[in-house]
Amino acid sequence: MDKRLAWLGVSLNQHLWRYFRHLQDDEIEEAYKGSVKTTMRLLGVNKEVASATMKQLSSIDLEAEAEKINRLRINFVTRADKSYPESLRNLYDKPAVLFFKGDLNESHDVVAMVGSRKSTEYGRTIAREIASSLAEAGITIVSGMARGIDSAAHRGALERGRTVAVFGAGIDNIYPPENRHLAKEIEKSGAIVSEYPPGTPPRAMNFPGRNRIIAGLAKVVLIIEASKRSGALITADFALEQGKDILVVPGSIKSAVSAGCHGLLKDGAGVIESADDVLELLGYEKAEKKEAQEVLSEGETKVLAFVDYYKTHVDTIIRNDGRSDQKVLTDLSMLQAQGLIKKQVGGWYLRVR
Amino acid sequence: MLCVVKSAAIVGLEAYQVEIEVDISKGLPGFTIVGLPDAAVQESRERVRAAIKNSEFEFKANRVTVNLAPADMRKEGPSFDLPIAIGLLVSAGQLKLDSGLDQYWLVGELSLTGDVKPIKGALSIAIGAAERGIKGLIASPENAREAAIIDNLNVVPVKNLSEAAQFLSGEKRIEFQQKDEVSVVQRVNENDYSDIKGQFQARRAIEIAAAGGHNMLMVGPPGSGKTMLASGLPTILPALSPEEAIDVTKIYSIYGNDREKRGLIWKRPFRSPHHTISFTGLVGGGQKLRPGEITLSHHGVLFLDELPQFGPSILQTLRQPIEAKEITIARASGNLTYPASFMLVCAMNPCPCGYLGDAKKECTCSLGKIQRYRNRVSGPLLDRIDMQVEVARLTKSDLMQCKPGEKSEDIRGRVDRAREIQRQRFSGDNVLNSQMSASQVRTFCQISNESKTWLDRALDKLLPTARGYDRLLKTSRTIADLSGNEKIELEDLAEAIQYRSAGGEIL
Incomplete structure (x- = not known):
């Protein structure tokens, strides 16, 4: 046998x-x-x-x-295997089998990044930036590939390094479907993983189980944006149970999707302001600053001052600026081209750097 | 005795000559009309009979045959009443002609009292008559005013049948209808842009669209003022030229819904069909062959509110007329072409619930729902829309803070100047920036190397889903024209980019 x-x-x-x-x-x-x-x-x-x-x-x-x-070209590793992830071995209620595609090796430090599906551009930008910096330092980012923050974290990590996605469904059932391409990219360097056998549909009851694996694989769990009842808080609970560090990105006190994060902060979670905070916690050398300073025209500087990190409507910018709409719109394009601001549905602009 | 009277009928927007042959012979009393008459023409027998009797002539009990030649074209409507009655009177010897009857076209519906009533399409008939070298047109006073616009044609207004008879016999002189004084273009200040507060970007976009004739899509939540912005467009578009005014009047004369408005139409049409409109309602045709909304907005604006609600197949039919500036309707009896050179302005919500990206209200749509909603507007149609702009709902504080906007008149001044530049560029061919061909884009929309490098480097940041580089250039060209730049500068290009990809990335 x-x-x-x-x-x-x-x-x-x-x-x-x-x-x-x-x-x-x-x-x-x-x-x-x-x-x-x-x-x-x-x-x-x-x-x-x-x-x-x-x-x-x-x-x-x-x-x-x-x-x-x-x-189906799917690999699996069981509790009986030597290659079963060490980080999960001590987990109470560890999965018997992990189905996966890609490479499950554990030579990297692992950081989990989770957050709301209903997220803001602010949250997604931060998730992407932090994931990218951590990946560059050689850290593997693990997340759940849900819409919103999760996807942004995976994308950010792929820009510079390796990431692992843990599914709440069979790994042949990619959910949400628009991430099919993202999943392909993830398996190339990292892995997509699930404890559910191939063919399992995405069921709400399976998602908390997935969160325990995400928390289990990671050394540190980062919560980017979470509303009061977000699934990300379940991941945080598992992380607490497993004695992992939890770090939280604060948001506006008026933003509903940051309410859960602020709850965690009140309970004593740590704050992250940049990827450096995470690197420091894990004992890495701080990444070298290499930000190129953009040369901005007078008009661009003026316009940039009116665009905040949440979002500002184009008409508000034009009104505040006071110059002709034509000049302001031109400067907005220029700033966009330099990657300093981003345009969003509804005529909104927000600062990303 | 046989008598031939000339009249006219309309196919599409053009008039053709119909010869009405009236023959009275002995035999069993009867009244027959042949030559493919429809029901309204058949009923003309009863009207003519009564009108003759009530105009103090006599309708003798003889065998009457009326032939409408050419006999293979279907004849519609009551416009042959007057010529048939005159033909009968001449054949019966009750009316002695002073001058030759073949110098005139006669059109008009008769009432039982003998009064002449207006018919549809008088302007087209007048144009047709002048083209064929006919000396005069005899029609009702209402039609006469419309027809008098045409030079080289004597238009004789007749109130009733006996007046027409007296004119033809030389008993009574009738003054030819004089042209209405229409040189002063009246602009009613409805929908003036000074009534619209805020909406800076949208107003600027409308100005550019008007200057270059660009098709435009506005995306915004319900109540953000998309309809108001669009319906103001005729107030900033240049006045119709006399030729254009004739084109427009011709169409509305044949469409015939507002016979009150006589004389030339000087206002640019603004048509806003509801989204339940049928194919024939939109492109024209139908059993009676009427122009559709796209033809009614010829030289004007066609506004489609709630664009995705129109349904993909209705929107598909718009593609060809947008390119060709006309619509050809194929019938078993032959093809018919209506002009359809319009500026397309569309409006839609960003998502099914309407509130995606709204400042106050949360959107409740799922991602899939939003994508399905947007997919209802096909790519090929969007490819023909140069400019997209987002319109947001104003908040209360916006309304309190904003000064009233600029007057339409001032905006029109800039639009006129930009159009003049375009007229010179395309040396008189009535081409607008939006209508440039690919080769014209290459000639007139050159950008400097500096701009090119900037665009190459920044395009993926600015337009992640970039499509239609040419459309970007066309819009830039118009922006440059508005600011009087001979070449497209980097700033023109940069601004043009703001009018692409409204709705943005959903995620």
Whole structure:
């Protein structure tokens, strides 16, 4: 009996997994081969449940299932494998099997970055910037590839380095679908990972489980933007349980999507103002500042002063500036071209640097 | 005895001559009209009979045959009443002609009392008559005023059948209709731009669009003033030239919905069809062959509010007329072409709920929903829209703070100047910047190397989904014309970029 296949078997079926999740690595074989009595003892169930479970277990063709997964070009690693991520090994309720594409090696430090799906441009810009700087320092960014902050963090990390995405669905079921291309990019250098067998649809109940893996893989968890009831706070809870550091990006006190972050700050989470804060915590050398100073015209400087980091409407800028609309619009394009400001739906501009 | 009277009918916007042959012979009393008449022409028998009787002539019980030649064209409407009645009177010997009847075209509907009533399309008929060297047109006073616009044509206004008969017999002299004094262009100050507060970027965009004739899309939440901004456009567009005014009047004369308005139409049309409009309503055609909204907005503005609601297939039909500036309707009986040179102005919400990117109200749409909504407006149509601009709802404090905007008149002055520059550039061919061909873009929209490098370097930051480099250049050309720059400067290009990709990236 191959232990790997044994673990695979029990993880394919959520019903079975409920009974087997507490078993130790050396007990799994016994549970497969043993008598009803052994199973009763190991699982702590009565005779009827034990025999029903065993019947179900024996109906699974393990070799065929493994073959099926192989054909999808999906790898899997089980608790019985040496290559099972060390960071997850000490996790209470660790996944039996991780399905993945890409490379799961653990030679890098891992930082998790999570946040709201409903995010602001401010949050996404920050997520992207920090992820990019951390990736450049050789840190792997792990996140959940949801819309909003998660996607921004992955994208930022890909600009300079490596990232890992943990799914709440089977990894052949990319959700949200517009991230299909992003997923392809992620597997090239990092990995996409899920504890759910291929074919599992994205179900709301699976997402908290995914968050425990995200928190588990990381040394530090960064929360970029989170509303009061954001899933990112679940990740923060798991991180607390696992004794990980939590760092939070503060936002405007009027922004609903920062309310959850501010709650964490009140409870004693750390503040990040730049990627350096994270690097320092992890004992890295501070990254060299190499910001090129833009040369701005008088008009551009004036316009830039009216654009804030949240968002400012184009008509407000024109009114405040007082010059002709034509001049202001030209300067806005110039600033945009230099990457200092960004245009957003509804005629809004915001400063990004 | 046989008598031939000349009249006219309309196909599309053009008039053609119809010869009405009236023959009275002995036999069983009867009244037959042949030559593909429709129901309204058939009913003309009853009107003519009564009108003759009530005009103190006699309708004798004889065998009457009326032929409308050419006999293979379908004849519609009541406009042959007057010529048929005159033909009958001449054939019956009740009317002795003074001069030759073949020098005139006669058109008009008769009432039972013998009064002559106006018909549709008098202007086209007058143009047709003048082109064929016909000396005069006899029509109702209302039609006569419209027809008098045309030079080289004597227009005789007749109130009723007996007046027409007296004129033709030489018993009564009738003054030819004089041209209305229309040299002063009246501009009613409805929708003046001084009524619109704030909306700086949108106002500027409208000015540029008007100057270069650019098609335009406004994106903004409900209540942001998109309709108001669009409906002010005719007040800043240049006045119609006399030729254009005739074109427009011709169309409305045939469309015939506002017969009250006689004389030339000097106001640029502004048409705003509802999104439930049918194909024929939009492009024209139908059983009675009428011009559609795109033709009614010829030389003017076609405003499509709630663009995605129009439905993809209706919008598809717009593509060809936007390019060709006319619409050809193919029928079993032949093709018909209506002019359709209009400025397209569209408005839409940024998302189905309307509040994406709004300052106050939160958008409740899912990403998929927004994408589906936007996909209803096809790429090929968007490719024909040079300028996109976002319009935001004004907040209360904006309304309190803002001074009233600039007057339409002042804006029109700048638009006129920019149009003059364009007229000189394209040496008189009525081409606007928006209508430049690819080769004209290459000739007239050259940008300096400095601008080119700047654009290359910055394009992915400015327009992540860049499409239509040419359209960017055309808009830049108009901006340069407005500021009097002979060459497109970097600043013109930079401003033009602000009028692309409204709605922006959703995420």
